Every structure is written in C-alpha cells, then in structure tokens.
Amino acid sequence: MKPPTITDVARVAGVSVPTVSRVLNGSVPVSAARRTRVMDAIQELGFRPNGAARALATGGQPMIAVFTGDTTRYGYASTLQGIEEAARQSGYMVVISVVETDDRRTVEAAIDHALGQPMAGAIVLEYDPAGVATLDAIPPWLPVVAAASGRPADEKIAHAFMDDRLAAARATQHLLDIGHATVHHVAIPSPGRPSARLLGWRDALTEAGAPVPEVVYADWAPDSGYDAGARLASSPEVTAVLCGNDELAMGLVRGMTDAGRRVPQDVSVIGFDDHPLAHLWTPSLTTVRQDFVRLGQKAFHLLRAQIDSGTTPASVRFVPDLILRSSAAPVAAR
Incomplete structure (x- = not known):
C-alpha cells in the first residue's frame, strides 16, 4: 500500500492535478x-500533502501551525514554549493561531488562515472547548497531534497528554489519608465534558466511600478562586479543597484567610500545575506538578514522526507528581 x-x-x-494544487494552496x-x-x-x-517536502522544494523552511485557546495562561504558554524549542531544534518554524471560542465560524476562519501557508502539520492544545472544536475541524489530510490534559477521546489522533485523572485522584486520596472526612473541589472550565481533574477527584471519594460534595465551578481567574474561598469559608464542614489550578488555589487561600479561616490549620488546600509562584505563596502551595514544556516538546516529536512516516504514532502519557508543601496538613482535632 x-x-x-x-x-x-x-x-x-475528476479534475486536473493543477486544480487540486490550487485548492490546496488557495492561491x-x-x-x-x-x-x-x-x-x-x-x-x-486520506491524502496528506507533504508541507515539509514542499517547503524544501521551494527553498523555504518547513512550518507547523499551533492552535491554542490562549497564550497568557501558565499551562498554555509553557506548552507553546516546549513546542517552539523542539521545532526550532528540528529546523521548523512555528505559526501560532489563537482560537478565542468554539464558534464554528471562528474555528474555521483560524484554520483557513493558518493553512493559507504550506503547513507540514499542526498541533492543537486541546485544553478547552475551543481546542476540542479546532481538533474536530482540522482537515483529514493534514498531519495533526493534540496536547491534552486527559486521556484522548479520539484514539485516531496522536496525543501527548497528562493523566490528570490519576493525578487528581492521588491528590484527593492524600487529603483523605491525613484525616479529612471529604474533599471539596473548585473546578476550572472543562473542554466540553467533565474535566479529568474533576473525574479523578470524584473517583477517589467514591472509592473511599467518602461524601461527594457539590462541585464549585470557577473560571480561570484567581478572583474566581477568591470568591469560591469566601463561599466555602462559611461552612465549618469544609476542611480540605482541591483546586483546578494553582491560580484558583492562591485566590481561594486569600478568600479563606479574609473570611477568618486559616490555611492549613483550618482548611487544607491543594492546587494543580505547580505554577512558578506556588512555592513562594504563603503558605507554600501543595500542588500537582505538570511539566508542560516537556509535554509540548513531545507533542512536536510525535508530529515530526507522523510527518516523516505518514502514519499516526502512539499517544504518549505523562503522570504528574504530587508536590507536598505547607498548604495541606492533617485535619485539626475538634
């Protein structure tokens, strides 16, 4: 074959070869x-035009497109850093396209704009609804890899992914092991389905036979973590909280403190990502460490292997580490 x-x-x-070329180039x-x-x-x-070969034939540098929902958030920016570093070492240029929403027209416009150039392939940051919609809309002929925070829903596409579900379960279990009767969860926005972090939190509570509290949904901003902390502080039954990322955890600690609840004496808090400021926070933040730079590097290497071989490589799984610091402690005697 x-x-x-x-x-x-x-x-x-039923057309000429030049007509096909015009459709692909958009010229x-x-x-x-x-x-x-x-x-x-x-x-x-299942045709895939070889953008790398076309670039070499014309004396240009091969390019890949990276589709992302944001470039300012820590996880997104660090993943982009890893992709760019690996691509540069391999002689590839990176074109970044920001997709603000999962609106169909927005997604298609971003893809059409990026593919106006002879792209050898694409990487999609499947961290949010915009990323999911973009991955679904990528033309079937273009080599594509996804960077994700949970197990891939589509096994036909190679993923470099963090096993957030397992990591969240381990973080939740740690809080149960040090004496907390249950763990509350402040969740980040999910990519069109329950996030892997939420599912892992629920897995651990269910397996332990612990109560499963109502999820507190927040956005990406630390201010929403502050609001969640002020809300949860009013309940003396809240002694442990797993936050969807470190920025929410930082806001939540401040909200708890302003409401008169001490961390970790009254409430233990665990974040996610190991933000560069997590160890400098007061108290220093217990968190799940995510190596986003390495994830981005691996996503590029998977894409390069697909470009070179013409076949889809196997997905690669990363298991984040739980980093123990000062914000989580055994439940106080009551």
Missing part, C-alpha cells in the same frame, strides 16, 4: 463545486 498522491486525488475528483480561486469534489476525494483517500 502506497500513500495516495495528488494524482490519485485528481483522478477520484487561485476554484469553483465551489470543484473544491467540494477535491475535498471529498481528499477525505475519501
């Missing part, structure tokens, strides 16, 4: 009917 060529696409679509307008026939043939054959 040989990979399909542009000639095969032209034959199946010359093509009628809607012919474009549809070409794209249907590409999908039917």
Whole structure:
C-alpha cells in the first residue's frame, strides 16, 4: 500500500492535478463545486500533502501551525514554549493561531488562515472547548497531534497528554489519608465534558466511600478562586479543597484567610500545575506538578514522526507528581 498522491486525488475528483494544487494552496480561486469534489476525494483517500517536502522544494523552511485557546495562561504558554524549542531544534518554524471560542465560524476562519501557508502539520492544545472544536475541524489530510490534559477521546489522533485523572485522584486520596472526612473541589472550565481533574477527584471519594460534595465551578481567574474561598469559608464542614489550578488555589487561600479561616490549620488546600509562584505563596502551595514544556516538546516529536512516516504514532502519557508543601496538613482535632 502506497500513500495516495495528488494524482490519485485528481483522478477520484475528476479534475486536473493543477486544480487540486490550487485548492490546496488557495492561491487561485476554484469553483465551489470543484473544491467540494477535491475535498471529498481528499477525505475519501486520506491524502496528506507533504508541507515539509514542499517547503524544501521551494527553498523555504518547513512550518507547523499551533492552535491554542490562549497564550497568557501558565499551562498554555509553557506548552507553546516546549513546542517552539523542539521545532526550532528540528529546523521548523512555528505559526501560532489563537482560537478565542468554539464558534464554528471562528474555528474555521483560524484554520483557513493558518493553512493559507504550506503547513507540514499542526498541533492543537486541546485544553478547552475551543481546542476540542479546532481538533474536530482540522482537515483529514493534514498531519495533526493534540496536547491534552486527559486521556484522548479520539484514539485516531496522536496525543501527548497528562493523566490528570490519576493525578487528581492521588491528590484527593492524600487529603483523605491525613484525616479529612471529604474533599471539596473548585473546578476550572472543562473542554466540553467533565474535566479529568474533576473525574479523578470524584473517583477517589467514591472509592473511599467518602461524601461527594457539590462541585464549585470557577473560571480561570484567581478572583474566581477568591470568591469560591469566601463561599466555602462559611461552612465549618469544609476542611480540605482541591483546586483546578494553582491560580484558583492562591485566590481561594486569600478568600479563606479574609473570611477568618486559616490555611492549613483550618482548611487544607491543594492546587494543580505547580505554577512558578506556588512555592513562594504563603503558605507554600501543595500542588500537582505538570511539566508542560516537556509535554509540548513531545507533542512536536510525535508530529515530526507522523510527518516523516505518514502514519499516526502512539499517544504518549505523562503522570504528574504530587508536590507536598505547607498548604495541606492533617485535619485539626475538634
């Protein structure tokens, strides 16, 4: 079996090879009917134009596109850092496209804009609904890899992913092991389904036979963590909280403190990510360490392997570490 060529696409679509080339390059307008026939043939054959080879043939540098929902959040920025470092070492350029929402038109516009250049492949940060929608909309002929925070929902696409579900379960179990009757959870926004961190928290409580409190949903901002802390501080039954990320945990600690609850004497708090400020916070933050830079590097290496071989490599799983610091302690005697 040989990979399909542009000639095969032209034959199946009933058009000339230059017409297929124009559809792929977007350099010359093509009628809607012919474009549809070409794209249907590409999908039917599983054709993938080799952007790296095209760049070499024209004397250019091969490029990859990276689609991300944000560039300012710690996890996103660190993953982008890892991708860019690995790509630069391999002689690839990186084009970053920010997809603000999962709106179909927004997603398609971002993809069309990026693929206006001869991309060898793409990496999607599947951390939020916009990332999920973008991964679903990537053309089937383009090599693609996803960086994710949980096990892949689509096994047909190679993923470099953090096993957040296992990590959250371990963090929750640690709080139960040091005497807390249950653990509350302040959740970050999820990518269209319950987040792996929420599921892991629930797994540990269910397995231990502990009560499963109502989830407190927050956004990405530390201020929403502060609001959650002020809300949870009013209940003396709250003695332990797992937060969806460190920024929420920092805000929650401040909200608890302002409401008269001490951390960790009254309430233990665990964050997620190991933000650079986590060890400098007061108290220093017990957290789940995520190596986002290494995740981004691995995502690029998976994509490079797919570009070179024409086959989808196996996904790669990372297991984050629980870092014990001062914000979590055994429950106080009552």
